[in-house]
Amino acid sequence: MRGSVLGLILGMAVVTYLPRFLPMAFLSRWVLPEKVKMGLGYIPVAILSAIVFPILFSDGGKVGVQPQYLLAALPVFIFAWKVKSLWASVVLGMLIYWGLAFLL
Amino acid sequence: MNKSSFKEGIKAALPIVLGYLPVALTFGMLARKAGFTSLEVALMNLFVYAGASQFLAIEMVSKGIAGIPIVIATFFINLRHLLMSSNLSLYFKNTRLPILGLLSAQMTDESYAVAISKLPEVKNRPPYLFGLQIASQLAWVGGSIAGAFFSPVAKSTEWGLPFALPALFICLLVLQIKSTHHFWVMVIAGIFSLLFKWALPGNWYILLTAIFASGVGMLMEMVWRKGQ
Numbered sequence: 357m358r359g360s361v362l363g364l365i366l367g368m369a370v371v372t373y374l375p376r377f378l379p380m381a382f383l384s385r386w387v388l389p390e391k392v393k394m395g396l397g398y399i400p401v402a403i404l405s406a407i408v409f410p411i412l413f414s415d416g417g418k419v420g421v422q423p424q425y426l427l428a429a430l431p432v433f434i435f436a437w438k439v440k441s442l443w444a445s446v447v448l449g450m451l452i453y454w455g456l457a458f459l460l
Numbered sequence: 461m462n463k464s465s466f467k468e469g470i471k472a473a474l475p476i477v478l479g480y481l482p483v484a485l486t487f488g489m490l491a492r493k494a495g496f497t498s499l500e501v502a503l504m505n506l507f508v509y510a511g512a513s514q515f516l517a518i519e520m521v522s523k524g525i526a527g528i529p530i531v532i533a534t535f536f537i538n539l540r541h542l543l544m545s546s547n548l549s550l551y552f553k554n555t556r557l558p559i560l561g562l563l564s565a566q567m568t569d570e571s572y573a574v575a576i577s578k579l580p581e582v583k584n585r586p587p588y589l590f591g592l593q594i595a596s597q598l599a600w601v602g603g604s605i606a607g608a609f610f611s612p613v614a615k616s617t618e619w620g621l622p623f624a625l626p627a628l629f630i631c632l633l634v635l636q637i638k639s640t641h642h643f644w645v646m647v648i649a650g651i652f653s654l655l656f657k658w659a660l661p662g663n664w665y666i667l668l669t670a671i672f673a674s675g676v677g678m679l680m681e682m683v684w685r686k687g688q
Contacts, residue, residue, distance in 0.1 A: 361500050364530060368517060371535035373620055375542040377564040381557060383549035391678060398677030399547045401575045403540070404633040405649035406669035407569060410657045411626050415502040419658040428623050429630055430651045436631035442475040442574070449627025450620030457620075 424460055428453040465581070469591020472578060476592075477568045477599040479628045482621035483511060484600045488607020490515070494522035498608040505601045509566065512663065513537040533662075540666045543674075544572040551583045559586050566593035570625070573632040641680050649673035 388396075412429050415422050432449040439445070480493055484505070491501045495519065508514055520530050545564055552560060563586060571593045575582045637643050649669050656665035684687040 358500075360526065361496065362503075364517070364521075364527060365500070365504045365507055367531035368504070368510075368528075368534045371531055372508055372510050372513065372538045372541075373565055375535075375539050376545050376567050377561060379546035380549045380552070380560045380564040380567075383546050383553065384552050384560065386472070388550075388640055391682070392571045393550065394681050395674050395678035396547050396550060398642070398645050398674035399543050399646050400573070401633070401636040402649045402670045402673035402677065403543065403569075403666065404573060404629060404636055404672065405646045406653040406666045408626070408629045408633050409650040409653050409667065411629070414657070418652050419630065425626065429626065432627050432630045434477055435567060436634040440631075440635060442577075442628065442631050444479075445631035446475050446478055446624055449623045449630070452620070453623035453627075454620030 424453060424456050427456055427460075463587075466587040466591040468581060469593075472574060473571070473589075473592045473595035473599075475628050475631075476574060476596040478623040479570065480596060480599040481603040482604025482624060482655065485607035486676060487511070487518075488604035488609075489525050491518045491604070492608050494518040495602075496521075496562055496608075498605060498641040499564045501608045502601060502605050503627070504606045506597075508534070509568065509597055509600060510534070510538050510541075511568070511600075521591070528632050537663055540663070540670070541567060541572075543667070543670050548572065548575065551579065552586070554584055555586055560685065563589055566590075566597050568596065569595075570628065571596050577635045602624070620663075641677055644680065645677040648676050 366425075371443070411429055412425050413421060428449055431452055432445055435448055436445045481542065487505070488498075488501050491504070492498070497666060504517075508517075514534055517530045520526070520533070545567060548564075548567070552563070554564075571589075574592060575589055579622060582592075591605070633646065649672075650675075652672055653665050653669040656668050657663075662667070
């Protein structure tokens with residue numbers, strides 16, 4: 357184990373841990389104003405959209421179009437909406453993506 | 461510790477495990493190529509446990525960049541957890557600080573997203589969240605060790621594996637559309653995330669989109685409540 361790598365891992369661990377821990381530690385102790393709670397209620401959908409759409413509309417890290425992702429995503433959207441199963445959505449998405457590799 | 465809710469949490473982690481294993485295998489292989497030992501790979505996955513920043517770290521190390529720049533980049537990449545942690549804090553009002561310390565160490569985009577899709581189970585039940593998160597983290601650590609050991613054998617671009625995590629996130633997003641407000645926040649966040657990603661370096665777009673779009677959601681709800 358090299359000391360420089362250990363230092364790197366520790367440094368990365370500390371700066372990753374603080375934003376994960378501090379809000380949990382403090383906000384769970386405070387009574388939050390109604391408006392802030394309202395805003396926090398939209399964080400899940402906002403973050404997930406900000407993760408999903410750039411994955412679907414990206415081409416090698418840049419904004420663009422990659423047909424295999426988009427074509428696999430559409431049926432997963434519909435399936436997830438109707439069935440609401442995480443497991444089945446993941447498996448279906450993988451199957452379609454895999455199948456598309458032969459077609460595209 | 462409540463055993464049954466711990467077990468339920470582990471079961472809820474299965475889609476994440478499926479998504480993590482191929483990514484972790486890839487990480488283990490690339491890290492070995494960048495000169496990390498198997499032990500170093502395992503320790504990094506255990507203590508940092510943040511995929512995007514780890515991939516960036518091995519990329520930078522293999523380019524000869526080391527130390528402080530990687531740590532700074534890691535900080536900014538993982539700053540997005542600030543909002544997820546703020547959101548989760550709403551549901552753990554009665555939990556002791558050391559337990560919150562452990563739970564927050566294991567919070568990732570995926571475990572957060574699954575947790576908020578199962579709020580009745582998660583709310584004030586640390587064993588459930590712990591089960592969900594420990595199973596996910598074991599997949600991440602175990603998968604990377606396997607990748608580090610078997611780096612020449614495995615090929616992680618087959619069988620639709622690259623689409624496992626995108627499909628997981630799509631389903632989790634769909635589960636969050638609970639009202640027309642949520643739908644419009646999704647549309648706004650979708651458009652602005654692409655704009656921000658196009659205009660800004662790194663992954664600032666996630667944090668900015670989350671703040672902007674949830675702010676819009678809050679305003680929409682305030683206007684709507686006044687009209688009631």
